[in-house]
Every structure is written in C-alpha cells, then in structure tokens.
Amino acid sequence: MKIFIDTAKIDEIETAFSWGIVDGVTTNPSLIKIAVEELKNKGEKIDIESYIKRILEFTGPYPVSLEVIGTDYESMYKEAKILYEKFNKIANNVVIKIPVNPSCEEKDDFDGLKTIYKLSKEGIPVNVTLIMKVEQAILAAKAGARYVSPFAGRIDDYLRNKIGWRDFKKDAYFPENGIKLNQEIVNDEGIVSGVDLVKKIVDVFNKYNFKTEIIAASIRNSRQVKEIALTGCHIATIPFYVIKEMIVHYKTAEGMRKFISDVVPEYKEIFK
Ligand code: G3P
Numbered sequence: 001m002k003i004f005i006d007t008a009k010i011d012e013i014e015t016a017f018s019w020g021i022v023d024g025v026t027t028n029p030s031l032i033k034i035a036v037e038e039l040k041n042k043g044e045k046i047d048i049e050s051y052i053k054r055i056l057e058f059t060g061p062y063p064v065s066l067e068v069i070g071t072d073y074e075s076m077y078k079e080a081k082i083l084y085e086k087f088n089k090i091a092n093n094v095v096i097k098i099p100v101n102p103s104c105e106e107k108d109d110f111d112g113l114k115t116i117y118k119l120s121k122e123g124i125p126v127n128v129t130l131i132m133k134v135e136q137a138i139l140a141a142k143a144g145a146r147y148v149s150p151f152a153g154r155i156d157d158y159l160r161n162k163i164g165w166r167d168f169k170k171d172a173y174f175p176e177n178g179i180k181l182n183q184e185i186v187n188d189e190g191i192v193s194g195v196d197l198v199k200k201i202v203d204v205f206n207k208y209n210f211k212t213e214i215i216a217a218s219i220r221n222s223r224q225v226k227e228i229a230l231t232g233c234h235i236a237t238i239p240f241y242v243i244k245e246m247i248v249h250y251k252t253a254e255g256m257r258k259f260i261s262d263v264v265p266e267y268k269e270i271f272k
Contacts, residue, residue: 001228001234002234002235002236003022004215004235004236005022005025005239006025007027008027008034010055012240013058017059024237025062025064027067028067028097029067056090061092063125066087067098071099073111076112077115080126095147096124097129099112100112100128100129100130101130113140120143121144125146126145127149128148131148131150131201132188133188133197134191134204137201137204140212141210147215148201148214149215149216150197152194152195152216152219153220153224155194155218156174156220158188159178159179159192162186171221174193174194177193178192195231198216199233202233213235214234215234219242221242222245225242
C-alpha cells in the first residue's frame with residue numbers, strides 16, 4: 001500500500017518525506033486554508049501560488065493533488081487546465097482533484113464526470129474526490145479517473161449522525177463492521193462503515209480489473225489505517241497526526257526503557 005500525506009503544510013510534508021514513507025501528497029481547499037492561515041498568523045508573507053510551487057518542487061516526482069473550486073463543467077475544466085498548465089511544468093507531478101458530483105444539493109449532476117472524462121482523455125491525471133458510495137466510484141473509474149478517493153471518516157460521521165450520536169471526537173475509532181441500534185446494523189444503503197465502503201470499492205475494482213487506483217481518504221486514526229490496508233486498497237492518504245499515532249505503542253516504549261537500562265559499560269565502549 002502506498003502512503004500519501006493528506007496535508008498542505010510544507011513542514012509536515014518535509015518531515016514525513018524525511019522518514020522515507022511517503023509516496024504522494026493530497027490537498028484540498030480546506031487544507032490549503034489551514035496551512036496558509038497558520039503561516040500568516042506567524043507573520044509570514046506568503047502567496048498561495050508560490051507556496052504551491054514550493055510543495056510541488058519538494059515533492060516531485062511524487063504526485064500532488066490540487067483541487068478545482070468551480071461547480072460546473074466549464075469552470076472546473078478551465079480551472080483544471082490552469083492548475084495543470086501553471087504547475088505541472090515544475091515537477092511533472094500534478095494531479096487534478098475533481099468532485100464526483102459538484103452539486104451542493106443532493107441531486108444528480110454529471111458535470112464532474114464530464115470534466116473527469118475530458119481531462120482524462122487529454123492525459124491529465126484526475127483524482128476524483130468526495131466519493132461516498134461504491135456507485136460513484138464505479139462511475140468515476142468508467143469516466144477515466146486515475147484515482148478515486150472514498151472518504152472513510154466522513155461516512156463514519158454520517159452513520160453516527162444518523163442515530164443522533166453527535167458527541168464524538170473527530171479521531172474516534174468507528175468499528176469497521178458497524179454499530180448496532182435496536183438489533184439492526186446502522187447503514188447507509190448497505191454500507192456499515194468508512195472502511196466497509198473502501199473494502200467494497202476494492203472488491204468491485206478487483207472483480208473487473210479496473211485500472212483506477214483507490215485512495216482511502218478522510219482517515220482519522222491509526223487503527224483505521226490498518227483496517228484500510230487489510231482491504232487491499234492501493235493508497236491511504238493520511239493526515240500527519242495519524243502517521244504520528246501509527247508509530248507509538250506502550251510496549252515498544254517499555255521495551256526501549258528495558259534495553260537502555262540493560263546496556264553494560266563494555267557494550268558502551270564499542271561506540272567510543
Ligand atoms: O482527503 C480528504 C480529507 O482531507 C478529508 O478529511 O477528516 O476532513 O474528513 P476529513
């Protein structure tokens with residue numbers, strides 16, 4: 001499984017790359033906002049365009065997803081071309097993020113698919129974002145997407161909300177096999193968790209040998225990363241704080257304390 005880092009913070013990107021574990025970066029307008037506001041609050045003068053260039057230069061040749069902001073075919077296509085033409089020459093690693101359905105209402109809207117199809121035909125790699133159901137992933141793959149990004153954590157949020165459970169932390173674990181209410185497993189059209197969504201997309205794509213890669217996104221904790229890895233998903237895009245959680249275990253720290261306390265002077269001598 002490849003690991004992408006889900007952040008626009010350059011210091012997090014650089015640090016995670018220094019650990020040798022990162023194969024790409026995903027951003028979105030919310031992540032860019034967080035990164036830029038943090039730097040501005042520190043008094044740094046930055047413009048978003050040069051900031052994005054810094055990310056691309058550092059990350060190349062590994063892919064970096066940049067998202068459009070429009071909600072109709074004309075604007076998304078135009079913005080995708082601008083992003084690609086402006087930024088891909090830097091390190092040849094730009095992937096354009098397009099929402100599967102750009103409507104802000106719950107209604108059918110095929111401008112996302114139309115944009116994905118057009119860009120893919122032109123050889124521009126597309127990462128299709130905001131995938132919340134298997135059916136959307138199938139459509140995106142058929143339209144030529146290089147990647148589809150199911151949002152695991154947000155499905156878990158949705159399922160909790162469905163039963164009026166609002167008091168939970170963003171990084172709280174949600175069981176991959178779902179939660180029961182009155183003997184019934186809470187579900188969204190048969191999907192019982194974010195991990196279940198990813199698993200079913202993996203199953204369908206494997207059945208039909210789809211070439212589109214699956215990026216499990218909206219990951220909230222390290223246990224979820226493990227469950228996603230077990231689905232056979234190609235890529236997990238992980239926030240920095242979750243990567244940090246992945247390395248920690250009580251018994252590892254305890255083992256370290258014991259090894260260090262057992263170092264005899266003669267062993268220390270070797271290193272002098
Ligand atoms: O990659 C998508 C991701 O940034 C969304 O994550 O935690 O806001 O649902 P989250």
